[in-house]
Amino acid sequence: MAVEHVVAQVTDIPEGQSRIVKIGEREIGIFNVRGQFYALPNICFHQGGPLCAGRISGTLTARAENNWKFEWTHEGEIVTCPWHALEYNITTGQCLAFPNRRVRSYPVRVADGQITVTL
Amino acid sequence: MITIKAADGQTESIRVVDVDIHLHEQPKLMAKYCDLPWRKSLELMEEEVGRYNDIPGFSTGPRLDPPFPGGAAARKVMTAMQMREELDALGVDIGIIFPDHLLTLALLPNRDYAAAVARAYNAWLLEEWLCDNNNLKGALVAASQDPVDAARQIESYGKERNIVAVYLPCAGVRPLYGDRWYDPLYDAAQRAGLPVVLHSVAVVHPVFPLNLHELDTAIARHTLAHPFTLIANLVSLITSGVPVRFPNLKISFAEAGIAWVPFIMWRLDREYTEQRRQTPVLQDKPSSYIRKFFFATQPIEEPDDSRDLVKVMETFGGEDSVMFASDWPHHDFDHPRKVAQLPLSPAIKKKIMGENAARLFNLDGR
Numbered sequence: 001m002a003v004e005h006v007v008a009q010v011t012d013i014p015e016g017q018s019r020i021v022k023i024g025e026r027e028i029g030i031f032n033v034r035g036q037f038y039a040l041p042n043i044c045f046h047q048g049g050p051l052c053a054g055r056i057s058g059t060l061t062a063r064a065e066n067n068w069k070f071e072w073t074h075e076g077e078i079v080t081c082p083w084h085a086l087e088y089n090i091t092t093g094q095c096l097a098f099p100n101r102r103v104r105s106y107p108v109r110v111a112d113g114q115i116t117v118t119l
Numbered sequence: 120m121i122t123i124k125a126a127d128g129q130t131e132s133i134r135v136v137d138v139d140i141h142l143h144e145q146p147k148l149m150a151k152y153c154d155l156p157w158r159k160s161l162e163l164m165e166e167e168v169g170r171y172n173d174i175p176g177f178s179t180g181p182r183l184d185p186p187f188p189g190g191a192a193a194r195k196v197m198t199a200m201q202m203r204e205e206l207d208a209l210g211v212d213i214g215i216i217f218p219d220h221l222l223t224l225a226l227l228p229n230r231d232y233a234a235a236v237a238r239a240y241n242a243w244l245l246e247e248w249l250c251d252n253n254n255l256k257g258a259l260v261a262a263s264q265d266p267v268d269a270a271r272q273i274e275s276y277g278k279e280r281n282i283v284a285v286y287l288p289c290a291g292v293r294p295l296y297g298d299r300w301y302d303p304l305y306d307a308a309q310r311a312g313l314p315v316v317l318h319s320v321a322v323v324h325p326v327f328p329l330n331l332h333e334l335d336t337a338i339a340r341h342t343l344a345h346p347f348t349l350i351a352n353l354v355s356l357i358t359s360g361v362p363v364r365f366p367n368l369k370i371s372f373a374e375a376g377i378a379w380v381p382f383i384m385w386r387l388d389r390e391y392t393e394q395r396r397q398t399p400v401l402q403d404k405p406s407s408y409i410r411k412f413f414f415a416t417q418p419i420e421e422p423d424d425s426r427d428l429v430k431v432m433e434t435f436g437g438e439d440s441v442m443f444a445s446d447w448p449h450h451d452f453d454h455p456r457k458v459a460q461l462p463l464s465p466a467i468k469k470k471i472m473g474e475n476a477a478r479l480f481n482l483d484g485r
Binding site: 083087 | 188450451452454456
């Protein structure tokens with residue numbers, strides 16, 4: 001059954017930053033991307049690394065419309081697992097290296113200055 | 120210890136030996152163990168944060184690519200206590216220590232200096248990292264520039280309980296390790312009963328096979344540097360007959376995974392069928408010697424179907440010669456469970472996670 005958990009105060013996590021919280025046995029990373037909050041599991045599919053403890057940044061991408069030149073995109077939306085550098089889009093849980101790999105993105109709600117996550 | 124499923128369906132705790140972990144050596148801390156005049160050089164070296172394996176006059180970093188924000192941070196292990204704590208967290212019981220900066224030792228052009236740095240490292244390692252109650256073991260660093268001095272180091276330290284191997288730096292080594300230049304080193308290692316471990320690192324250098332400036336990305340260069348250097352040195356060792364000339368020398372390879380082994384083994388066997396007289400020292404086909412070598416797992420290949428990797432291992436008798444390595448704390452380290460989760464029998468898991476290494480490095484008999 002889905003249960004809502006209060007995990008932090010809005011003021012605890014400034015824009016561009018994150019915090020890892022524990023709900024029962026599960027570790028969850030809470031991220032503030034341009035004022036929107038996101039929650040991802042703190043475990044990488046690859047070798048189980050603490051992906052939410054990684055650095056937050058943009059990343060390099062390339063597309064045909066720009067003749068496959070390197071572009072700096074997704075500023076502030078990417079977290080990189082500190083173990084083996086797999087990148088995840090914080091706003092979707094999508095792993096950048098593998099189209100078919102995505103971590104869960106837990107529902108987050110903000111009310112009365114509190115951040116709640118539904119598991 | 121890690122837990123695996125035993126044959127009877129119960130769980131079982133098994134010992135984990137990790138044959139490749141790295142300390143971070145700082146030249147300033149090693150200086151007091153270094154002979155003059157080279158001590159003066161180490162004393163002058165300041166380590167800049169962020170310049171990993173990149174100290175002028177000491178280690179040559181492979182930094183050719185533009186930096187960008189984000190990415191993974193470089194990890195370093197500065198003390199024995201830190202190493203012990205981090206290995207405990209990984210479930211590693213016994214770890215065999217290799218250096219960081221001195222992965223590029225073979226690139227130092229000054230022979231006497233290179234040998235002095237190796238001696239300083241070995242003395243510092245023994246004094247400040249290895250003790251009887253932390254289950255940290257050490258590999259002596261051999262300066263390839265001076266095999267006679269390396270042989271003396273092996274003679275000096277060969278009976279130390281916590282010295283279990285001789286590390287042969289492969290990045291940029293010249294000549295390759297099959298050359299008779301190294302015979303004194305092999306003779307000493309054989310007499311001491313210490314296995315040699317060939318271990319590379321990704322650098323760009325004019326010396327074969329590291330002229331990787333042809334490739335414009337780190338992913339391309341790093342993909343090739345490790346297996347290229349190990350393949351080149353393995354071929355050199357086999358074709359010059361090192362395993363025949365030193366029949367009791369124990370030889371192992373680290374840090375290129377294991378999938379390259381059947382490729383070069385079969386190719387050498389095929390060449391041997393028509394070119395045996397090029398290498399009359401060999402008394403049997405190359406694979407008969409390669410099957411006696413040992414191979415460290417990291418970075419373990421990750422095929423979609425892990426049974427393919429098991430099959431690869433079987434091609435060269437890996438059940439008895441593959442050894443778990445994490446390469447902690449480097450960026451491409453492997454967690455023990457990655458290897459322990461391969462579809463292998465519990466008996467073979469025990470061999471790969473610890474027993475093969477215990478046998479090669481004589482961990483229980485020293």
